[in-house]
Amino acid sequence: MENLTSPAKVQDLQTPCFLIDREKVANNAKKMIDICEKFKVVLRPHMKTAKTIEAGNLMTNNTKQRITVSTIAEAEFFAANGFDDILYGYIFTYDKLARISELRKKLKSFHLMIDGEEGLQLLLDNKVEGKNWTVYLAIECGGGREGIEYDNEEKILKIAKLITNCEHIELEGLYVHDGNSYEVTGEHKLKELGNSCVEKLLKVSKHLEENDIKVKIVGQGSTPTCSIPGKKMANLNEFHPGNYIFYDVQQSVIGSCNVNEIAGRVMTRIIGHYPSRNEMLIDAGFLALSHDGKGKLPNGSYCLIYDEPRLKVTKMTQEIGYVTATRGDIDFKKYPIGSTLFLLPYHSCATAAMFSIYYLHDGEDVVDTWKPCKGW
Amino acid sequence: MENLTSPAKVQDLQTPCFLIDREKVANNAKKMIDICEKFKVVLRPHMKTAKTIEAGNLMTNNTKQRITVSTIAEAEFFAANGFDDILYGYIFTYDKLARISELRKKLKSFHLMIDGEEGLQLLLDNKVEGKNWTVYLAIECGGGREGIEYDNEEKILKIAKLITNCEHIELEGLYVHDGNSYEVTGEHKLKELGNSCVEKLLKVSKHLEENDIKVKIVGQGSTPTCSIPGKKMANLNEFHPGNYIFYDVQQSVIGSCNVNEIAGRVMTRIIGHYPSRNEMLIDAGFLALSHDGKGKLPNGSYCLIYDEPRLKVTKMTQEIGYVTATRGDIDFKKYPIGSTLFLLPYHSCATAAMFSIYYLHDGEDVVDTWKPCKGW
Numbered sequence: 001m002e003n004l005t006s007p008a009k010v011q012d013l014q015t016p017c018f019l020i021d022r023e024k025v026a027n028n029a030k031k032m033i034d035i036c037e038k039f040k041v042v043l044r045p046h047m048k049t050a051k052t053i054e055a056g057n058l059m060t061n062n063t064k065q066r067i068t069v070s071t072i073a074e075a076e077f078f079a080a081n082g083f084d085d086i087l088y089g090y091i092f093t094y095d096k097l098a099r100i101s102e103l104r105k106k107l108k109s110f111h112l113m114i115d116g117e118e119g120l121q122l123l124l125d126n127k128v129e130g131k132n133w134t135v136y137l138a139i140e141c142g143g144g145r146e147g148i149e150y151d152n153e154e155k156i157l158k159i160a161k162l163i164t165n166c167e168h169i170e171l172e173g174l175y176v177h178d179g180n181s182y183e184v185t186g187e188h189k190l191k192e193l194g195n196s197c198v199e200k201l202l203k204v205s206k207h208l209e210e211n212d213i214k215v216k217i218v219g220q221g222s223t224p225t226c227s228i229p230g231k232k233m234a235n236l237n238e239f240h241p242g243n244y245i246f247y248d249v250q251q252s253v254i255g256s257c258n259v260n261e262i263a264g265r266v267m268t269r270i271i272g273h274y275p276s277r278n279e280m281l282i283d284a285g286f287l288a289l290s291h292d293g294k295g296k297l298p299n300g301s302y303c304l305i306y307d308e309p310r311l312k313v314t315k316m317t318q319e320i321g322y323v324t325a326t327r328g329d330i331d332f333k334k335y336p337i338g339s340t341l342f343l344l345p346y347h348s349c350a351t352a353a354m355f356s357i358y359y360l361h362d363g364e365d366v367v368d369t370w371k372p373c374k375g376w
Numbered sequence: 377m378e379n380l381t382s383p384a385k386v387q388d389l390q391t392p393c394f395l396i397d398r399e400k401v402a403n404n405a406k407k408m409i410d411i412c413e414k415f416k417v418v419l420r421p422h423m424k425t426a427k428t429i430e431a432g433n434l435m436t437n438n439t440k441q442r443i444t445v446s447t448i449a450e451a452e453f454f455a456a457n458g459f460d461d462i463l464y465g466y467i468f469t470y471d472k473l474a475r476i477s478e479l480r481k482k483l484k485s486f487h488l489m490i491d492g493e494e495g496l497q498l499l500l501d502n503k504v505e506g507k508n509w510t511v512y513l514a515i516e517c518g519g520g521r522e523g524i525e526y527d528n529e530e531k532i533l534k535i536a537k538l539i540t541n542c543e544h545i546e547l548e549g550l551y552v553h554d555g556n557s558y559e560v561t562g563e564h565k566l567k568e569l570g571n572s573c574v575e576k577l578l579k580v581s582k583h584l585e586e587n588d589i590k591v592k593i594v595g596q597g598s599t600p601t602c603s604i605p606g607k608k609m610a611n612l613n614e615f616h617p618g619n620y621i622f623y624d625v626q627q628s629v630i631g632s633c634n635v636n637e638i639a640g641r642v643m644t645r646i647i648g649h650y651p652s653r654n655e656m657l658i659d660a661g662f663l664a665l666s667h668d669g670k671g672k673l674p675n676g677s678y679c680l681i682y683d684e685p686r687l688k689v690t691k692m693t694q695e696i697g698y699v700t701a702t703r704g705d706i707d708f709k710k711y712p713i714g715s716t717l718f719l720l721p722y723h724s725c726a727t728a729a730m731f732s733i734y735y736l737h738d739g740e741d742v743v744d745t746w747k748p749c750k751g752w
Contacts, residue, residue: 118713291667
């Protein structure tokens, strides 16, 4: 149904569908590789946004080495396709242990993330023959998600000691997702936030080293702070951003990218004209676009509509989007039934996840299809 | 990864996962069959919520006849599994025509929906040898979605005449989705709204009959008005609700069901304790629960948490949910890392769509798996 059986034009595709601009996606991958080279920092890109082998190849510069994933399904998907040195950057529980152990057996390098004694205890109780567990300690630097608070030196030291005192577990490094970077906007603020997070991490690292605990890697992620890195980011060993492969409207609002860098978009068709309520319907509802843009843009739209600044998507049901004008009346003749619109997602991670196939295009030509990994 | 290889307990499943209570889902299906029997109305259930063969069997009382779908992928999926008499209850455009024609060839009965001349023109221009097209005319009775406004008698008559004047197209009936039923609450209001919608439809039908246009079927859908039908609903020929197979928190707020009838839930595990911010993290983010409950419940939660009235989910990232207390401090000892919570979705259509497998359970036993249709 959704397979590309022959070369096609974008306009021949059935809607709704998810399009990726081949040049933009390659440029986005290259941009982060260049930033990391300039900063002399290892790039360990996050696969959670695109979840495809092709994106993984672009993001690792075809090395297939050093990636971050958010689900075991992703780890297995990339491992099965020749990727190695995978960081499962997620707090795991006992139900995941059998699959984690299989991945440890299979891969040369497979790192886990912990932020407390529970995860550590699972590793203490479960050896994999001939292999050590390697773990990143999650540190919380203000993002308010997982991790031990950076200033809780006592707890950090306690856990780090428990790790290093165990024969079959190694401390690989420190991991922070600086999620608070999504709460600021503009170059200055992003750099300031990245720098401040680095300072916190280095303090943690220094305290551990003073207690004879070696920290091989200090890594920091988030597309905003890695796209617009402050000078101190050069003191890190690793970046692990993910969203930049597609970027999105949210990133453009934050200032991580400009709108022209957004590589992914939903193509949809007009399915109805309702002049009495100044409204059109489109065949993309929340199962295509996701609800993630709800309430986020000042004009109440769920997304930007490419090249149509006077239109907005104001409501969505499962399979239908409601389009109206930002001001005045819709020029219905300009949008015949069956004609297409292109929706730039507010959050590309959420939108991409709604599709089981992405269509790569070069201008008007569909040139490839990518199939993302699904589930957990 | 997500296959059920042997009998298991619910607690053995990896999280996040989507659970369906076998008894509740069967009862929900039976309840609507009974309502339709009582009202002497044909049930043409909508498959858009569960999208599985097993749910289709329950909802059609194992007849596999007379269903409604919202995507061509669903139509193809059910047709491939022996279902017939399928209404593709969606406004189609030219890109869908090849697949629609295949379905018309294959099925004994396959109905389309139109609300304007554009769709009709596509059917006029595209015959299927030996078969007529049968169409439902979408009428808009206040829900503000697709359809010709019920009081636009001139346009309705014009389109109806165009249909009946064409040799290879038949008018099957009138279709309305009374989506405005989601804007009222309580038995009285639901019955009033259903009745009012019936009156509008019958007026349209009468006007057409007066103009020698036969209307075989007058159908009305929406889980709220079909779950709590007003007396006049008995004047309809068809009901086409869908969500009732699972129900959800939204339906319980509207009054279509009670909370105990909700058949689907997301099982998630606690992955972190953060007492300094009175918060726990769980392994269900918006890729598991969907964002559809955002801003809908008075306490700001995205969902109800089964048997945990003092907890709420206040924020979600892609793979993480943030749980806090409705008042006071969380009793962290009650929720050890790795222990489970059960999230009752605000909107089950949105939540079910996030999963590629549903686990059926009978109490603590996992008894079956269902695989839903995906995409368009």
